Amino acid sequence: MSRPVEKRTVDMQIIGDWVEPGTRVLDLGCGQGVLLDYLVQTKQVSGVGVDLDFTRIAACVRRGLVAYQGDMTAFMRSFPEKHFDRVICSRTVHELADPTAVITEALRVGRTLTVGFVNHGYWKNRLNTLFQGRKIRNTVYTTEWFESRPANPVTIADFEHFCAEKKITIARRAHLAGNWHTPCRTRPNLFAGYALYDLAR
Amino acid sequence: MTDDLAVAPAPDPAASARPPAADDVGIVAPKDFVFAQPFTFKSGQVIPGFTLRYETYGALNATRDNAILICHALSGDHHCAGWHTPQDRKPGWWNNLIGPGKAVDTRRYFVVCANVLGGCQGSTGPSSINPETGRPYGILFPFVTIRDMVRAQKRLLEHLGVAELHAIIGGSMGGMLAMLTAIEYPHFVRRLLAMATTGRESAQAIAFNEVGRQAIMQDPAWNRGDYPKDGGPRVGLAIARMMAHITYVSDASMDRKFGRRKKESAPNDAYTFDVQFEVESYLRHQGQSFINRFDANSYLYITRALDQFDLAQAYGSVEAAFGAIEAEMLVVGFTSDWLFPPEQNRELALAALRAGRRASYAELDTDLGHDSFLLESEELYGLVRGFLEREQPFAFDYSI
Numbered sequence: 001m002s003r004p005v006e007k008r009t010v011d012m013q014i015i016g017d018w019v020e021p022g023t024r025v026l027d028l029g030c031g032q033g034v035l036l037d038y039l040v041q042t043k044q045v046s047g048v049g050v051d052l053d054f055t056r057i058a059a060c061v062r063r064g065l066v067a068y069q070g071d072m073t074a075f076m077r078s079f080p081e082k083h084f085d086r087v088i089c090s091r092t093v094h095e096l097a098d099p100t101a102v103i104t105e106a107l108r109v110g111r112t113l114t115v116g117f118v119n120h121g122y123w124k125n126r127l128n129t130l131f132q133g134r135k136i137r138n139t140v141y142t143t144e145w146f147e148s149r150p151a152n153p154v155t156i157a158d159f160e161h162f163c164a165e166k167k168i169t170i171a172r173r174a175h176l177a178g179n180w181h182t183p184c185r186t187r188p189n190l191f192a193g194y195a196l197y198d199l200a201r
Numbered sequence: 202m203t204d205d206l207a208v209a210p211a212p213d214p215a216a217s218a219r220p221p222a223a224d225d226v227g228i229v230a231p232k233d234f235v236f237a238q239p240f241t242f243k244s245g246q247v248i249p250g251f252t253l254r255y256e257t258y259g260a261l262n263a264t265r266d267n268a269i270l271i272c273h274a275l276s277g278d279h280h281c282a283g284w285h286t287p288q289d290r291k292p293g294w295w296n297n298l299i300g301p302g303k304a305v306d307t308r309r310y311f312v313v314c315a316n317v318l319g320g321c322q323g324s325t326g327p328s329s330i331n332p333e334t335g336r337p338y339g340i341l342f343p344f345v346t347i348r349d350m351v352r353a354q355k356r357l358l359e360h361l362g363v364a365e366l367h368a369i370i371g372g373s374m375g376g377m378l379a380m381l382t383a384i385e386y387p388h389f390v391r392r393l394l395a396m397a398t399t400g401r402e403s404a405q406a407i408a409f410n411e412v413g414r415q416a417i418m419q420d421p422a423w424n425r426g427d428y429p430k431d432g433g434p435r436v437g438l439a440i441a442r443m444m445a446h447i448t449y450v451s452d453a454s455m456d457r458k459f460g461r462r463k464k465e466s467a468p469n470d471a472y473t474f475d476v477q478f479e480v481e482s483y484l485r486h487q488g489q490s491f492i493n494r495f496d497a498n499s500y501l502y503i504t505r506a507l508d509q510f511d512l513a514q515a516y517g518s519v520e521a522a523f524g525a526i527e528a529e530m531l532v533v534g535f536t537s538d539w540l541f542p543p544e545q546n547r548e549l550a551l552a553a554l555r556a557g558r559r560a561s562y563a564e565l566d567t568d569l570g571h572d573s574f575l576l577e578s579e580e581l582y583g584l585v586r587g588f589l590e591r592e593q594p595f596a597f598d599y600s601i
Contacts, residue, residue, distance in 0.1 A: 048554060054580060057563045061531060062587030068554070068562045070547060078551045 010180045011090055011116050012038050014196050018114060018172065019043045023085035026050070026110060028072045028102070029092030033060035040065065048084075050075050073098070076105040083109050090116040094151045100166070103199070107168065113199040121155030121189040122178060156189040163199065172198035221284045224300050225292060226258040226307050229283035231323060234315075234357045246343030249332055253357050254323025255279045255315035258299065259307035265364035266391075269305060269589070270354065271295065271314040272371030272378035275503055276442075276495060278322035281314040282307075297577050304582040305589065310367060317378070318353040319345035319503055321496035328430065328496040338498075340426035345502050347374070347510045351381045355389075368392035368589055369528075372574035373541065374503070376532075377510050380549070383528040384516070393528040394588060396574040397538050399545040400519050400552070401511040406540055409448050410504040413441030417497045426498050438497040439488030446487045451537040451570035455480060519552035523560070526553070530560035531588045533581070535573035561588075 012035050019025060021043045027036045030049025033056075039045045049060050049067040060067035068075055076087075087110035089102070094117055096102050106113045118140060119125075128136050135145040136153075156175065163170055174196040175188035184192040221227050237250045256279050261268060271281050273294070282299035284292050299305040299312055316324035319342070327342035334341075343349075358366070369390050371379035376398025383390040399406075417423055420437030428434070447455075459480040467477040476482045516522035523530075530553050534546030543564055553560035563584055567573040574581075 046559075054563055054565060054584075057561070058580065058584045058587055061561055061563070061584060062591070064591045066554075066559050066561050068547075068550060069564045070562065075551075079555060083555070 010176065011035075011194065011196070014174055014176075015039070015088060015090060015114055015116065016042055018196075018198060019045060019086060021045070024083070026076075026084040026087045026106075028087060028089045028106065029095070030056070030060060030065075030067060032056050033063050033065045033067060035088070035090055036060070036065050037063050073101050073105055076102075076109045079109045081108055082111050084111070086110055086112045086114060088114045088116075090114070091118065093117050094154050095149055096152075097150075099152070099162075103166075103168070107199065107201045111200070112171065114196065115159070115199065116194070116196040117154055117159070119156045119175075119189065119192050119195050120153035121157060122193045123190050124178060124193075125153075126190075156192060156195050159195065159197070163197075169200045170197055171200045221287065221292070224302050225296060226283035226300050228287070229256050229258065229280070229285065229293070231256050231279055231285075233323065234360055236353070236356050236360075240353070242343040242349050243346045244344045248325070248343060251318060251325035251353060252323070252329075253279075253315045253318065253325070253353060255313060255357060256281070256283075256293075257314075257361070258282055258312045259310050261311040261362060265362055267309065267367050268311045268313055268358065268361070268363040268365075269367050270358065270369045270379075270382070271299070271305075271312060272354075272369065272375035272382075273314065273317065274371075274373035274375050275445075275507065276491070276500075277375070278320065279314045279316040279324075280322075282312070295575065297575075298582065298585065304585040305370070306586075310589075311363075313358065313361065313363070315354055315357055317345075317350040317503070319350065319499060319506065321499040322494075326496065327426065327498035327502055337427075337430070339428075340498065340501075342498070342502065345506050347377050347381050347506050348385070350506070351378055351385055354378070354382070355386060366390045366392075368394060370394040370396075370585075371398070372396040373398055373571065374507055376541075377507070380512070380522075381510075383526045383530070384512075384522055387525045387527045390526070390528040392588065393526065393530045394533070394585065395530070395546075395549065396533040397535055397541050397546065397571055398532075398549070399541040400522070400549055401513060402508055402541075403545070406448075407508045409445065409540075410508055413445055414501050414504060416440040416444070417501060420497075423497060426501075428497075434497045435492045438492050438495065438500060439485075441500060442491040442495075443484040443488040446484060448540045449570055449572045451539065451568055453537065453568040454570055457568075459483065519549065520556040523549075523553040523558050524556045526558055529588075530558060531584075532560065532562050533574070533584065534562070534564045535569070535571070535576075536564060536566045537568045538571045538573060540571040 025045040025047040027049040030051050036047045036049045050072045057067045057069040087106040093115050125136050175184040175192035176194040177184040178193040180194045231254050234253045239247050241247045280293040281295040282293040301308045316322040319326045321328050327338045331338040369379040369382050376395035379395050383393040417434045417437040420434030423434035462479045463477050512519050512522040532546050532550040534543035547562050550560040550562035
C-alpha cells in the first residue's frame with residue numbers, strides 16, 4: 001500500500017502550502033482525519049471534519065480532532081456565511097450525489113474552497129478505457145465496479161467547464177503529472193494525474 | 202432509564218449467581234456528603250443544608266485533576282459501577298463502561314457519581330425529613346432545577362478536593378447536568394461527553410412527563426404529596442414508570458424482545474384482562490420494581506426539572522450557552538432514540554461549533570431507543586476511551 005500512501009501525502013503537502021496558519025478549516029469527507037491532523041499539526045488550524053461513518057469519526061476523536069458525523073450539505077447549511085476560512089474537499093468531489101449543491105454551499109460558508117481530485121482524463125486512463133474497455137483499476141482505484149461506491153469519473157476539463165458555467169472564480173490551480181509529484185504544465189487534461197483548485201465566489 | 206437493558210421478564214438465576222468480574226471495580230460502598238450551610242435554590246427557596254449520597258472509584262492523583270464525574274438520568278442513582286454485595290442481582294447501572302481497564306478506566310481516573318439533589322436514593326429530596334416539621338418535606342420541598350443539582354454536585358467535588366474535572370459524562374438528564382456543569386464552571390471542566398440528551402425537551406417529551414405526573418397525582422394515595430415513607434401513590438407511580446419505560450426503548454427492540462408472545466401461564470380464554478402478552482408482564486414488572494426503589498414526589502420534582510431545562514431560554518441562545526465553555530465537547534446521538542432524537546443531539550454540537558467551540562458529534566446506529574447510551578457496544582467504548590485518553594500530540598500517523 002506504499003504508493004497510495006505516498007500519493008496521499010503529496011495531496012496533503014500542497015493543500016498544506018495553500019492553508020494559511022491558524023485559520024478555520026472545514027474538511028468535507030475527512031475520513032480518519034489524516035489531512036486534518038496534518039493541518040492542525042503543521043499549520044495550527046482550527047479544524048472540523050465531516051464524515052458519514054461512525055468508525056472514521058471515532059478515529060478523528062481519538063486523534064484529538066473535532067469531527068462531525070452527518071451529511072455535509074446539511075452540516076454546512078447550519079452555519080452562517082464565511083464561517084470558515086477554507087473548506088476542503090479532497091478526493092471527495094467525484095463521489096458526491098449532488099456536487100453543485102455541495103460546492104455552492106461550501107462557497108457560501110467558506111471564503112475559499114479547495115478541491116482535489118484524480119483526473120480521469122489522464123492519458124493512461126484514456127488508453128485503459130480504449131484498450132481494456134473496463135472500469136479503471138490501479139493503485140488508487142483498487143476495487144471492482146461492484147464493490148465500489150458510486151463515482152463520477154470527473155476530468156480537469158469537466159471541472160473547469162463546471163466553474164465557468166457556475167461563474168466560480170479559480171483563484172489557484174495545481175496540476176500534477178502521473179506520479180502526482182512533478183508539476184504538469186502542458187495539456188493538463190491529458191497529462192495530469194491529479195488536480196487541485198482553490199475556488200472563490 | 203430502564204433497570205437493565207438485558208433484563209428478562211423474570212429474574213435470571215444465572216445473573217444472580219454471577220460474582221464481580223475481574224475488570225469490575227468490585228465491592229463498593231456509598232458515602233454521604235453533608236453540606237451543613239443554607240442552600241438557596243434557583244426558585245429562591247432555601248433549605249438549611251443537604252446531603253448527597255455518592256460513590257467513588259479509583260484514586261485522585263497528586264495534581265487532583267484526574268476526576269471524572271458521572272451524571273445519572275431521571276431514575277438513576279449514584280451506584281454506577283461495582284457491586285454493593287456479592288449477592289447483588291445486578292451491578293451499578295454503567296458497570297459495562299466503568300472499571301479497571303474499561304472505557305472509563307478506574308486505574309487512571311478518579312470516578313465520582315452522586316445521587317442528584319431532589320432524588321430519593323440517599324440524597325436530600327422531598328422524601329427527606331424537613332427539620333422544621335420533623336416530617337418528610339413532600340411538596341414543601343423547594344422546586345429543583347438542573348442548575349440546582351449541578352451546584353450541589355460542585356460542592357461535593359470541592360469537598361473531595363477535585364481541582365479540575367478530566368471529564369464529565371452523562372446520558373439523558375445526565376447529559377443536561379454535564380452540559381450545564383461545563384457551562385456554569387467553564388474553567389473546571391476539560392472534557393464534556395453528553396449522550397442521548399437535549400438542550401430542551403420537545404413538546405412530546407414534556408407531554409410524556411405530564412402523563413406520568415398525572416398518574417401519580419391522580420392516585421388518591423398521593424394526598425398532595427403527604428404520605429408515609431412506605432405508602433404513597435404506588436399505583437400511580439407504577440403506571441408512570443410503565444409508560445415512561447416505553448419511551449426509553451423502541452418499537453423494533455420491543456418487537457424483538459417480546460413480539461406478540463404470550464405468557465405460558467396466560468389463561469386460554471382470551472376474553473379477560475389478565476396478563477396475556479409477555480410485554481404486559483414485563484411492563485408490570487418494571488412498574489412494580491420501580492415503586493420499591495423510587496419516591497413518587499421525587500419523580501414529580503425531577504421530571505419538572507427536566508421539562509424546565511432550556512439552554513436557549515436560559516442563556517439567550519444555545520450558542521450563547523456554549524460560548525464560554527472551555528471543555529472539549531463530544532455529543533453522541535442514537536438513531537433509534539425518539540425521546541431525545543439524534544437531531545436534538547446534533548444541534549447541540551452544531552451550536553457549540555457555531556459558537557467557535559471544539560465540539561464533535563457521533564451517531565450510533567442502534568435499535569434500542571433512548572436507553573441505547575447504556576448499550577454494551579465496543580464501538581461506543583472505543584469512542585469514549587478515545588475521547589478521554591486522546592493520542593499524544595505529534596504522534597503523526599500516515600495510515601489512511
